[in-house]
Amino acid sequence: MGISYIKTVSPDAVLGLWHISEPWQELKTMLDLPAQELAPLKEKKTDRRKQEWLACRALLQQMTGSQPIINYDINRKPHIKNTDQQISMSHSGEYACVYLHKTRPVGVDIQQMKPSISKGCDYFLNEDEKRWVTIENNVQLHLIWSAKESAFKYAGDMDMDLKKHIITNAFNSNQNSVIQVSILKGNMTENILVQSETFDDYVLTWTI
Numbered sequence: 001m002g003i004s005y006i007k008t009v010s011p012d013a014v015l016g017l018w019h020i021s022e023p024w025q026e027l028k029t030m031l032d033l034p035a036q037e038l039a040p041l042k043e044k045k046t047d048r049r050k051q052e053w054l055a056c057r058a059l060l061q062q063m064t065g066s067q068p069i070i071n072y073d074i075n076r077k078p079h080i081k082n083t084d085q086q087i088s089m090s091h092s093g094e095y096a097c098v099y100l101h102k103t104r105p106v107g108v109d110i111q112q113m114k115p116s117i118s119k120g121c122d123y124f125l126n127e128d129e130k131r132w133v134t135i136e137n138n139v140q141l142h143l144i145w146s147a148k149e150s151a152f153k154y155a156g157d158m159d160m161d162l163k164k165h166i167i168t169n170a171f172n173s174n175q176n177s178v179i180q181v182s183i184l185k186g187n188m189t190e191n192i193l194v195q196s197e198t199f200d201d202y203v204l205t206w207t208i
Contacts, residue, residue: 004095006063009195012102015206017110018059020051020094027054032067055096056089063098077156088153092202099206107154107194108206109146117141124148124162132170139198143177144168146205147194151181154192154207179205 004017024047028038031054044050061067069081078087086101093112100106118135124145125133134140148166160166160183169180176197183190196205 003059003062006059009206010101010208012104013106013208014063014100015108016059016063016098016100017204018055018096018098020055020091020096022051022055023047024050024054027051027058030054030058031061033057033069037069052091052096056091056098059096059098060087060089060100063100073156075156075158077153088150088206090149090153095202097204105154105156106207107150107152108204109149109153110202110204111142111146111149113138113142113201113203117145122163126163126167129168139203142203143171143179143196143198143205146203147179147181147196150194150205150207151183151192155183155185155190157185178208 004019006016009015070078071081072078080087084103086105088099088106088108090097090109092110095110097108097110099108148162151166165184167182171177171179179194181192181194193208194205195208
């Protein structure tokens with residue numbers, strides 16, 4: 001299927017969504033990467049993981065008109081080599097997404113919704129959030145989880161805990177919500193906004 005869309009979400013930011021249907025071998029032929037940059041592909045143990053890895057890079061190539069090299073820092077946060085452009089990537093189910101900003105850190109996350117998420121809500125909901133969250137609302141729970149994941153990627157700190165350090169404020173869980181998220185860093189709090197949208201059985205969130 002390839003590109004679902006590439007859209008400008010702000011004057012400095014672009015968001016792309018790819019519907020993964022191609023076998024990984026076909027995705028590989030779409031890329032113009034040096035052999036050494038394809039080395040991580042050998043570490044992917046399943047065809048699915050190879051598809052996800054390649055789809056993100058095929059989408060990035062379409063979004064930029066080139067094939068930037070992606071490096072990772074000690075927190076596993078991706079960076080585009082030799083540029084100030086910021087990147088975040090995510091994949092779930094049949095979709096992969098890439099989010100680019102000219103200068104500012106970003107975070108993006110996509111989740112295929114599962115009926116069992118309420119069983120694991122203690123992993124990402126703190127006691128304050130539980131006071132306003134409707135545990136039976138599957139969409140709301142996925143929006144919170146995804147918004148926290150986007151904020152986690154934005155922050156770029158592997159030591160952060162979704163439950164303790166990334167807090168969502170109450171919001172209306174409609175089709176397109178803006179969620180305020182507080183990121184706790186020691187004695188400092190950074191408040192950011194996360195845009196969300198839902199389609200089919202997926203939720204997609206990105207920092208704005």
